[in-house]
Amino acid sequence: MIVTTTKGDMxxxxxxxxxxxxxxxxxxxxxxxxxxNGELVHRSAHVILKQMxxxxxxxxxxx
Amino acid sequence: xxxxxxxxxxxLGELMTGTHNFGxxxxxxxxxxxTFKAALYLASATIxxxxxxxxxxxxxxxxxxxxxxxxxTNATPxxxxxxxxxxxxxxxxxxxxxxxxxxxxxxxxxTVLIYNSTQSDKAVSVHTFSSQTITAGTLTxxxxxxxxxxxxxxxxxx
Numbered sequence: 001m002i003v004t005t006t007k008g009d010m011x012x013x014x015x016x017x018x019x020x021x022x023x024x025x026x027x028x029x030x031x032x033x034x035x036x037n038g039e040l041v042h043r044s045a046h047v048i049l050k051q052m053x054x055x056x057x058x059x060x061x062x063x
Numbered sequence: 064x065x066x067x068x069x070x071x072x073x074x075l076g077e078l079m080t081g082t083h084n085f086g087x088x089x090x091x092x093x094x095x096x097x098t099f100k101a102a103l104y105l106a107s108a109t110i111x112x113x114x115x116x117x118x119x120x121x122x123x124x125x126x127x128x129x130x131x132x133x134x135x136t137n138a139t140p141x142x143x144x145x146x147x148x149x150x151x152x153x154x155x156x157x158x159x160x161x162x163x164x165x166x167x168x169x170x171x172x173x174t175v176l177i178y179n180s181t182q183s184d185k186a187v188s189v190h191t192f193s194s195q196t197i198t199a200g201t202l203t204x205x206x207x208x209x210x211x212x213x214x215x216x217x218x219x220x221x
Contacts, residue, residue, distance in 0.1 A: 044200030
């Protein structure tokens with residue numbers, strides 16, 4: 001697979017691949033890194049938002 | 064039959080479309096939806112409920128990223144759904160993921176600000192996530208399902 005890197009497009013077979021996941025109540029995030037000779041040359045992330053800001057409940061006045 | 068005191072759920076949805084105006088508001092030249100944008104902010108920035116409008120202060124910068132961020136896809140108008148005689152939800156979610164393609168953002172960022180670029184860049188909502196950097200890569204922010212309990216924006220009565 002061809003990967004876009006800071007060195008130009010490269011075949012992933014030439015690169016060290018690292019990946020990780022963050023899963024909590026707010027998000028599910030996966031990230032992918034490619035390294036070349038100890039240098040980070042590509043990093044992408046996919047964040048799936050789970051929990052949105054809460055809004056106070058509205059109500060009408062009681063007479 | 065009986066009457067029940069409540070805020071009308073239709074009103075919640077209509078707030079999101081600017082149907083009601085209790086004060087002064089901008090004169091709208093068109094009836095189409097405004098354009099909303101999504102800007103990324105550094106983890107060191109201060110973006111919160113007190114934010115009133117988009118600002119470049121604290122915004123990320125780097126190759127492939129344009130100040131102000133990207134346009135939010137808005138193909139689905141707000142919805143209002145009753146849950147009882149006294150409660151309901153008005154809600155809206157962007158209709159596509161927010162995708163920042165082939166960018167390099169080397170300083171850690173953790174926030175996206177949704178704002179209305181049609182209405183003087185007025186702020187809408189702030190969403191945070193784990194601190195990230197991007198190197199010659201793509202950041203994808205996938206939206207939650209557009210439902211009464213998970214939509215990106217929800218105005219609810221209880």
